[in-house]
Amino acid sequence: MRIILLGAPGAGKGTQAQFLMNRYSIPQISTGDMLRAAIKAGTELGKKAKEVMDAGQLVSDDIMIGLVQERISQSDCENGFLLDGFPRTIPQADAMQEAGIDVDYVLEFDVADDVIVKRMAGRRVHPGSGRVYHIEHNPPKQDGKDDVTGEDLVIRDDDKEATVRKRLAIYHDQTKPLVSYYQNLAEQGVVKYHKVDGTRKVEQVSAELKSLLG
Numbered sequence: 001m002r003i004i005l006l007g008a009p010g011a012g013k014g015t016q017a018q019f020l021m022n023r024y025s026i027p028q029i030s031t032g033d034m035l036r037a038a039i040k041a042g043t044e045l046g047k048k049a050k051e052v053m054d055a056g057q058l059v060s061d062d063i064m065i066g067l068v069q070e071r072i073s074q075s076d077c078e079n080g081f082l083l084d085g086f087p088r089t090i091p092q093a094d095a096m097q098e099a100g101i102d103v104d105y106v107l108e109f110d111v112a113d114d115v116i117v118k119r120m121a122g123r124r125v126h127p128g129s130g131r132v133y134h135i136e137h138n139p140p141k142q143d144g145k146d147d148v149t150g151e152d153l154v155i156r157d158d159d160k161e162a163t164v165r166k167r168l169a170i171y172h173d174q175t176k177p178l179v180s181y182y183q184n185l186a187e188q189g190v191v192k193y194h195k196v197d198g199t200r201k202v203e204q205v206s207a208e209l210k211s212l213l214g
């Protein structure tokens with residue numbers, strides 16, 4: 001099972017990725033988490049990425065394509081994977097096609113910008129695992145602590161309202177064109193494309209994905 005999660009920042013891709021990876025036993029490949037890990041480790045990539053991410057911009061296509069191709073070639077991806085945050089531009093999607101990396105499903109999460117801006121203010125994340133919470137809609141069992149490890153949750157550096165608005169503008173400009181890109185591929189029978197209403201409750205969105213994917 002190879003799945004692409006497509007949608008604006010904060011549309012719920014990472015939240016549903018946790019559900020899907022547990023249900024289908026496939027790894028989540030979150031390019032955002034990979035970049036944040038590189039920043040934390042202080043690698044050359046991390047140093048380059050930090051400034052770009054804090055400004056709400058996109059890291060260059062060449063870097064991202066290389067990162068994802070290397071990750072997909074690892075043995076745990078043999079039976080499938082979940083791409084969360086990639087591809088994010090037409091050149092990234094073209095690179096996947098050219099490399100012959102087929103996908104079964106593209107799942108689009110549809111959420112209006114204003115809902116997203118409100119959501120991001122309440123997001124808390126566990127950096128070690130990528131688990132995502134919301135102080136109101138998806139709270140941890142204990143305030144400020146990860147449910148599994150008990151470690152502290154943090155607020156992402158790029159979740160300030162001004163940065164979120166920039167990320168949304170970039171989404172509409174550079175990533176939204178992938179909707180028609182994959183809809184065209186779906187019409188040719190190359191992928192299955194589903195648009196999901198991401199404004200419903202987390203469990204309702206998971207239930208819809210379950211019925212779509214079986």
Ligand code: AP5
Binds near residue numbers: 008
């Ligand atoms: P990345 O980490 O990929 O961020 P993103 O795509 O902007 O997505 P988010 O993680 O912000 O949101 P999400 O859809 O996963 O929502 P979540 O589930 O957390 O990328 C960060 C940066 O890295 C980019 O800006 C860029 O610089 C760089 N980058 C990454 N990939 C790149 C690429 N391919 N090319 C170039 N640059 C790249 O949910 C959000 C909140 O809402 C949470 O608090 C959650 O609990 C809550 N929530 C979720 N679902 C619901 C619901 N149904 N109802 C109510 N609340 C909900």
